Amino acid sequence: MDIWSNIGDGFSTALSVTNLSYCLLGVFLGTFFGALPGIGSLAAVTMLLPITYYLEPTTALVMLAGVYYGAEYGGSISSILLNLPGTPSNAVTCLDGYPMTQQGRSGVALFATTIASFWGGTFGIVMLYTLSPMIAQWALAFGPAEYFAIMVFGLVAAATVTQDAPAKGLAMVVVGMSLGTVGADLTTGVARYDFGNFELHDGVSFIALAMGLFGVSEIILSISQKIDKPFIQAVTLRSMIPTRDEVRRSPMPMLRGAGIGAFFGALPGTGPSIATFIGYALEKRLSPHADQFGKGAIEGIMSPESANNAAVQAAFIPTMTLGIPGSATMAVMMGALLIHGIQPGPQLMSENPEIFWGLAASFWIGNVLLLILNIPLIGLWVRLLKVPYGILYPAVICFICIGVYTVRTSAFDVGLVLFFGFAGYVLRLLRFELAPLLIGFILGPMVEANFKRAMLIYRGDFMTLLERPISGSLLTLTGLLLLWSVWVIIRNRRERRQLLVGGADD
Amino acid sequence: MNTRLISASVLASGIAALAAGGALAQEFPSEPVTIVVPFSPGGSNDIVARQLGQQLSQMWDQPVVIDNRPGGGATIGSAYLAEQDPDGYTIMIASVTFTMNAAVRDDLPFNPREDFTPIALIGQVPLVVGARPDIPVEDVASFFEYIRGSDALSYGATGMGSIQHFAGELLNQAVGAQVQVVQYPGGGPAMTDVMGGFIEYSIGSMTQMMPQVEAGNIRPIALTSLERSPAAPDIPTLNESGLEGFEVIQWWAILGPDGMPEDVVETLNSSINDVLTTEEFTKFLANDGGTPRPMSPQETADFMAANYDRWAEVAEQANIVAE
Numbered sequence: 013m014d015i016w017s018n019i020g021d022g023f024s025t026a027l028s029v030t031n032l033s034y035c036l037l038g039v040f041l042g043t044f045f046g047a048l049p050g051i052g053s054l055a056a057v058t059m060l061l062p063i064t065y066y067l068e069p070t071t072a073l074v075m076l077a078g079v080y081y082g083a084e085y086g087g088s089i090s091s092i093l094l095n096l097p098g099t100p101s102n103a104v105t106c107l108d109g110y111p112m113t114q115q116g117r118s119g120v121a122l123f124a125t126t127i128a129s130f131w132g133g134t135f136g137i138v139m140l141y142t143l144s145p146m147i148a149q150w151a152l153a154f155g156p157a158e159y160f161a162i163m164v165f166g167l168v169a170a171a172t173v174t175q176d177a178p179a180k181g182l183a184m185v186v187v188g189m190s191l192g193t194v195g196a197d198l199t200t201g202v203a204r205y206d207f208g209n210f211e212l213h214d215g216v217s218f219i220a221l222a223m224g225l226f227g228v229s230e231i232i233l234s235i236s237q238k239i240d241k242p243f244i245q246a247v248t249l250r251s252m253i254p255t256r257d258e259v260r261r262s263p264m265p266m267l268r269g270a271g272i273g274a275f276f277g278a279l280p281g282t283g284p285s286i287a288t289f290i291g292y293a294l295e296k297r298l299s300p301h302a303d304q305f306g307k308g309a310i311e312g313i314m315s316p317e318s319a320n321n322a323a324v325q326a327a328f329i330p331t332m333t334l335g336i337p338g339s340a341t342m343a344v345m346m347g348a349l350l351i352h353g354i355q356p357g358p359q360l361m362s363e364n365p366e367i368f369w370g371l372a373a374s375f376w377i378g379n380v381l382l383l384i385l386n387i388p389l390i391g392l393w394v395r396l397l398k399v400p401y402g403i404l405y406p407a408v409i410c411f412i413c414i415g416v417y418t419v420r421t422s423a424f425d426v427g428l429v430l431f432f433g434f435a436g437y438v439l440r441l442l443r444f445e446l447a448p449l450l451i452g453f454i455l456g457p458m459v460e461a462n463f464k465r466a467m468l469i470y471r472g473d474f475m476t477l478l479e480r481p482i483s484g485s486l487l488t489l490t491g492l493l494l495l496w497s498v499w500v501i502i503r504n505r506r507e508r509r510q511l512l513v514g515g516a517d518d
Numbered sequence: 519m520n521t522r523l524i525s526a527s528v529l530a531s532g533i534a535a536l537a538a539g540g541a542l543a544q545e546f547p548s549e550p551v552t553i554v555v556p557f558s559p560g561g562s563n564d565i566v567a568r569q570l571g572q573q574l575s576q577m578w579d580q581p582v583v584i585d586n587r588p589g590g591g592a593t594i595g596s597a598y599l600a601e602q603d604p605d606g607y608t609i610m611i612a613s614v615t616f617t618m619n620a621a622v623r624d625d626l627p628f629n630p631r632e633d634f635t636p637i638a639l640i641g642q643v644p645l646v647v648g649a650r651p652d653i654p655v656e657d658v659a660s661f662f663e664y665i666r667g668s669d670a671l672s673y674g675a676t677g678m679g680s681i682q683h684f685a686g687e688l689l690n691q692a693v694g695a696q697v698q699v700v701q702y703p704g705g706g707p708a709m710t711d712v713m714g715g716f717i718e719y720s721i722g723s724m725t726q727m728m729p730q731v732e733a734g735n736i737r738p739i740a741l742t743s744l745e746r747s748p749a750a751p752d753i754p755t756l757n758e759s760g761l762e763g764f765e766v767i768q769w770w771a772i773l774g775p776d777g778m779p780e781d782v783v784e785t786l787n788s789s790i791n792d793v794l795t796t797e798e799f800t801k802f803l804a805n806d807g808g809t810p811r812p813m814s815p816q817e818t819a820d821f822m823a824a825n826y827d828r829w830a831e832v833a834e835q836a837n838i839v840a841e
Contacts, residue, residue, distance in 0.1 A: 201622060214591070422588075
């Protein structure tokens with residue numbers, strides 16, 4: 013009963029003329045920046061933070077949150093149309109979204125991601141409403157050992173995302189993990205692999221890495237190929253209609269994606285990017301047409317986009333209930349609250365109910381606004397990307413550089429993004445997959461740090477990792493996943509051999 | 519006709535007076551002033567600098583720009599400041615960590631003691647020893663007893679050479695305990711593991727701790743300042759609980775490049791001190807259990823020198839050294 017009156021109060025706060033207009037402004041700017049390749053949600057939120065200083069706290073938060081999830085929505089547009097992830101967590105959407113564009117089906121892909129995003133967002137909001145208190149309790153059951161176990165699980169899952177060459181995929185995971193070790197080590201303070209370079213003291217910028225590998229390298233590739241690639245098609249409302257088969261295949265990945273997204277979003281330290289990778293990996297494993305993944309399978313965009321937006325909304329759960337930001341973007345959001353003298357944490361819901369419930373209500377209103385911005389007005393965003401390559405490419409490189417520069421106000425990172433662009437180009441020519449590299453980069457340092465913490469706390473006793481119920485079960489699950497994937501490889505090989513033998517017999 | 523003339527002349531002299539007054543009061547900042555924040559937006563340095571900047575800007579009627587230059591554990595921003603013209607138009611916020619870095623790292627591209635002009639101290643905030651809610655202690659004395667009595671305990675800090683690390687090792691030295699430090703990427707994650715009961719305690723800022731303390735998720739043991747905080751008068755200090763003289767506080771200061779003209783330093787110092795004594799700023803710091811601490815430029819320089827000496831000593835005893 014109480015929750016309904018809270019929700020009602022929240023909506024009346026969020027529907028005030030001021031909050032509604034700033035919500036619209038936020039999601040509009042968010043979609044705009046998200047759709048531009050190179051500028052992710054973190055950069056967008058950081059860039060727009062200063063203009064909220066003079067707003068009421070609730071209004072400021074409503075707008076910044078709109079920018080955040082608007083950017084995640086918008087990011088899928090350039091992933092699908094240009095193969096450039098608008099934000100790092102849209103990287104997975106490229107894998108199947110861009111092939112759909114190459115097949116002339118970008119309308120369907122855009123429609124599908126919008127629906128998936130809306131559903132994921134809505135699911136995340138429902139979770140925020142109902143599970144905030146429960147998840148807060150449950151998250152506390154996760155200590156270093158448990159984090160270590162879940163990250164290992166994520167890495168093993170990531171290694172199985174790779175389609176053709178598992179060895180190449182694993183190699184990329186290792187390269188990613190190695191890049192992740194750059195920078196000052198927390199425990200010893202030793203700067204690793206920084207070559208006396210202070211810019212590398214804090215590690216390699218994730219944004220520079222992601223934008224270099226997925227943005228710049230794609231542009232170099234396109235220039236060097238010197239062909240006019242299937243250029244952005246006009247996206248009409250009619251072209252958005254999916255086939256009956258796709259409609260039938262969509263709901264389950266979307267539901268599962270939302271669940272995965274809400275789970276990893278709520279867990280501090282993980283977040284949208286990991287959720288999208290795991291959602292994709294799961295669908296690929298479950299799908300009867302796994303061979304279509306990477307070639308434009310609808311499941312390959314439904315699940316990650318649903319997971320992405322569910323995670324974005326669920327990421328507010330630990331921030332708002334525990335005062336613990338789960339990601340860099342949430343850290344900036346929390347900074348915005350603190351600037352306005354509001355302390356996120358368990359007290360927030362009781363002391364500033366209008367902020368918590370108003371913000372939560374604005375999320376849903378914002379998601380409805382995004383639905384409107386993304387379906388009937390999709391032409392606007394497409395036109396934004398429909399500028400000739402000769403103009404678009406230099407502009408995109410500029411946006412990437414500006415975006416990378418804004419995150420750490422570092423000119424060094426601009427050089428880094430160009431470096432990774434060339435490195436990514438070479439790796440692509442050698443047919444290496446780049447997604448596992450990013451996963452290794454994100455998860456590797458977390459695995460290491462949590463392992464170190466667990467070992468310090470349990471004084472070097474490895475068995476503790478297996479004895480603790482949650483970490484033990486997760487590690488067992490990881491072992492089973494490994495065994496299963498080995499079995500799948502053996503089975504496939506046997507089938508192939510039988511096929512070959514059969515062919516010889518004929 | 520007459521009245522019009524009079525009113526016109528009154529108006530004119532009024533404008534003249536205003537302009538003259540303005541010119542006198544605003545000799546120094548005749549153009550925008552930049553405050554360098556050597557961290558990303560959102561941290562305590564950034565928040566304090568923004569509040570100070572906003573109030574200075576109102577006072578001077580000049581824009582005050584916050585320039586975030588994060589990286590290298592405040593190294594990049596500090597090195598940048600050291601290279602700027604010492605004209606007072608580029609200044610920087612530095613915290614206690616700045617003086618701790620000097621003790622821990624030998625790879626700084628500047629000399630922390632020589633390359634900067636201390637301008638003013640802003641204020642200070644005590645840290646709280648926050649323990650897991652089910653820690654088996656009754657008071658500060660039994661807490662000392664507890665951590666002295668076991669060698670299987672751990673505490674959380676926010677990185678090698680962080681203020682939490684210094685505070686924790688100082689506590690170990692003072693009590694005669696050997697609680698193991700475990701490093702976290704931030705105060706938040708360290709607190710989560712305290713709340714989850716994975717580690718015994720962490721020594722964090724009141725800003726971060728108090729909400730969890732009020733919610734009953736964290737047990738406050740003691741403050742690390744010499745005196746109790748008005749924000750939490752019930753929490754005892756370590757100083758009054760048997761560790762006389764125990765003090766580890768978070769503070770912020772404003773620095774300029776080396777070689778600033780004395781009158782500019784004085785002007786900046788008195789403007790900043792004027793801000794510190796406003797009700798708005800006092801309230802702002804009080805939100806986090808902090809208090810303003812106005813000092814003259816010389817006092818600020820002495821204060822920082824004392825900090826450099828103290829942390830060098832603690833680092834050596836506790837062997838807090840990078841590499």
